[in-house]
Amino acid sequence: MSKATKDQRVLPAPLVKIFSYVDEHEKKFIETLSQAVSIKSVSADPDLRNDVVKMMQWAQVKLIELGATTELCDIGSQVLSGKTVPLPPVLLGSLGNNPKKNTICLYGHLDVQPADISDGWDSEPFILTERNSKLYGRGSTDDKGPVLGWLHAIEAYQKTGTDLPVNLKFVFEGMEESGSIGLDQLLIKKKETFFNDVDYVCISDSYWLGTEKPCLTYGLRGMCCFGIEIEGSSKDLHSGMYGGTVYEAMSDLIFILNQLVDLKGNILIPGINEDIEPLSDKEKELYDKIQFDVDAYINEISASQPLQETKQQLLMNNWRYPSLSIHGIEGAFSGPGFKTVIPRKVIGKFSIRLVPNQDPLKISKLVKDYIKSIWEKRQSPNKLEIITEGDGGNPWMTDPFNPHYLAAHKATESVYNIEPDYTRGGGSIPVTLTLQEVTGKNVLLLPMGSGDDGAHSQNEKIEVRNYIEGTKLMAAYLYEVSKIKISSP
Ligand SMILES: C[C@H](N)C(=O)N[C@@H](Cc1c[nH]cn1)C(=O)O
Ligand SMILES: [Zn+2]
Ligand SMILES: [Zn+2]
Numbered sequence: 001m002s003k004a005t006k007d008q009r010v011l012p013a014p015l016v017k018i019f020s021y022v023d024e025h026e027k028k029f030i031e032t033l034s035q036a037v038s039i040k041s042v043s044a045d046p047d048l049r050n051d052v053v054k055m056m057q058w059a060q061v062k063l064i065e066l067g068a069t070t071e072l073c074d075i076g077s078q079v080l081s082g083k084t085v086p087l088p089p090v091l092l093g094s095l096g097n098n099p100k101k102n103t104i105c106l107y108g109h110l111d112v113q114p115a116d117i118s119d120g121w122d123s124e125p126f127i128l129t130e131r132n133s134k135l136y137g138r139g140s141t142d143d144k145g146p147v148l149g150w151l152h153a154i155e156a157y158q159k160t161g162t163d164l165p166v167n168l169k170f171v172f173e174g175m176e177e178s179g180s181i182g183l184d185q186l187l188i189k190k191k192e193t194f195f196n197d198v199d200y201v202c203i204s205d206s207y208w209l210g211t212e213k214p215c216l217t218y219g220l221r222g223m224c225c226f227g228i229e230i231e232g233s234s235k236d237l238h239s240g241m242y243g244g245t246v247y248e249a250m251s252d253l254i255f256i257l258n259q260l261v262d263l264k265g266n267i268l269i270p271g272i273n274e275d276i277e278p279l280s281d282k283e284k285e286l287y288d289k290i291q292f293d294v295d296a297y298i299n300e301i302s303a304s305q306p307l308q309e310t311k312q313q314l315l316m317n318n319w320r321y322p323s324l325s326i327h328g329i330e331g332a333f334s335g336p337g338f339k340t341v342i343p344r345k346v347i348g349k350f351s352i353r354l355v356p357n358q359d360p361l362k363i364s365k366l367v368k369d370y371i372k373s374i375w376e377k378r379q380s381p382n383k384l385e386i387i388t389e390g391d392g393g394n395p396w397m398t399d400p401f402n403p404h405y406l407a408a409h410k411a412t413e414s415v416y417n418i419e420p421d422y423t424r425g426g427g428s429i430p431v432t433l434t435l436q437e438v439t440g441k442n443v444l445l446l447p448m449g450s451g452d453d454g455a456h457s458q459n460e461k462i463e464v465r466n467y468i469e470g471t472k473l474m475a476a477y478l479y480e481v482s483k484i485k486i487s488s489p
Helices: 013-024 026-037 046-065 144-159 183-189 249-257 281-289 294-300 311-319 360-378 403-416 431-439 464-482
Strands: 069-073 077-080 083-086 090-095 103-109 129-131 134-136 167-173 200-203 215-220 222-231 323-330 345-354 383-388 421-424 443-445 461-463
Touching (some): 013 026, 013 144, 013 464, 026 046, 026 144, 026 464, 046 069, 046 090, 046 144, 046 167, 103 144, 103 431, 134 464, 144 167, 167 431, 200 431, 200 464, 215 403, 215 443, 222 249, 222 360, 249 323, 249 345, 249 360, 281 311, 294 311, 345 360, 360 383, 403 443, 403 464, 461 464
Parallel strands (some): 103 167, 103 200, 200 443, 215 421
Antiparallel strands (some): 069 090, 134 461, 222 345, 222 383, 323 345
8 A cells, every 4th residue: 555645656565664653753763863972972082082982882782682783892902192092893783695685784973073062052962852843962863873874774674564675784883083094994894794795884974954945965075184282391381481482392383283274164284175176067966956945054053144156166165275264273262261371282183174086195295294384483392293084085076977876866855745956065084985885885964964954063953854754755665765676697
């Protein structure tokens, strides 16, 4: 039996049951998200590394409960703030191995960005809090909510007695927010084993462009993270007793940071724009068709004004051109009031988002050479060190006109009764290109969250609608992708 949706689109019978199950279990699914959010799996903080490990173990139990075979893979250690810290294990899982079914690899991350109520949250970031049908909490949309969406979609198949129409492979990591260190090596090692029978890869870790229209994402920027460390003395100094007698590390740092990017966002590093793909007329037209409300976008974040005048220019700046952002200064005083010290050592942190054709290693070299040339001019006797995080993440883009994206398109229509927009994202998911390479198959980015979810920001949230309808979307995607006939090689 099938059921027609509002505008007479026919919903396949298995999905009718599954969608009802998801609606009936909304409370339980929110409770599970609340458990996940309560684990402080901040990958950037070496003191919280055990919580990331706990998070990975928690997810392993969830996969086992669904009947998956799992492995927590050790990927070694990293040096963080001068300390050697073990990396959290990568969770690999398999569910089903029917040769007649398509095999889909699902990727998600369970680590989160740092968060503290003192940053300006309206409720505790690690306590999931519902206000106006919105679920506030760190990781709610990035990326614990979407990971749980997959698990709940599978549960809905199983509990409604519906045969899961695909085999699944899971790759869940705990270092995505810190450059996915160690992941590529593991995946490359598993190319001929774990990944050998994968037909498609799907990642839910991007967002709608706006707040009402679902999207399919077909491009991401890459990323390189840098730290400029300047050391001036062995301890912080009283600025009255020592001011005027020493070369100050912070002034050196500001001198450098101020020469990275201009007011209009142009990156001042020579050669940085060399490899960017030229804009074709065909690509230019794409931006005209995208639904994107610039005023709503700017108002939502209370920004004074957009950096570019038109919707098209703004989208291009976010998707197809690199950008440089300065994130913070470690070692600098940032509390209320005045602490009148000269900091002994400061690390200025910035990143560059990369676009197709740009190579993180080449960009890294250009950045280091440029900083050294500025440092040369400064003639400061202080100590300079340039730090990089991992090897950086590659940009990624695919042609979305293929059966895999069409399956997701149909799934979106089944849930939202609307055709999705095809968008790119300004963010980075370093593993995307690696998964494409180790499987040799098409990768789809299927967003669950909305454009105003505030990933990485204060008051990160996912709307109950996106969490629940997004879970249905995942179930519908598994249904649609199972229908693709893949000819064996
Ligand atoms: C798009 C994805 N949800 C995400 O937030 N990715 C991060 C990846 C990152 C953070 N530090 C280093 N890599 C991002 O785009 O910032
Ligand atoms: Zn993130
Ligand atoms: Zn993410």
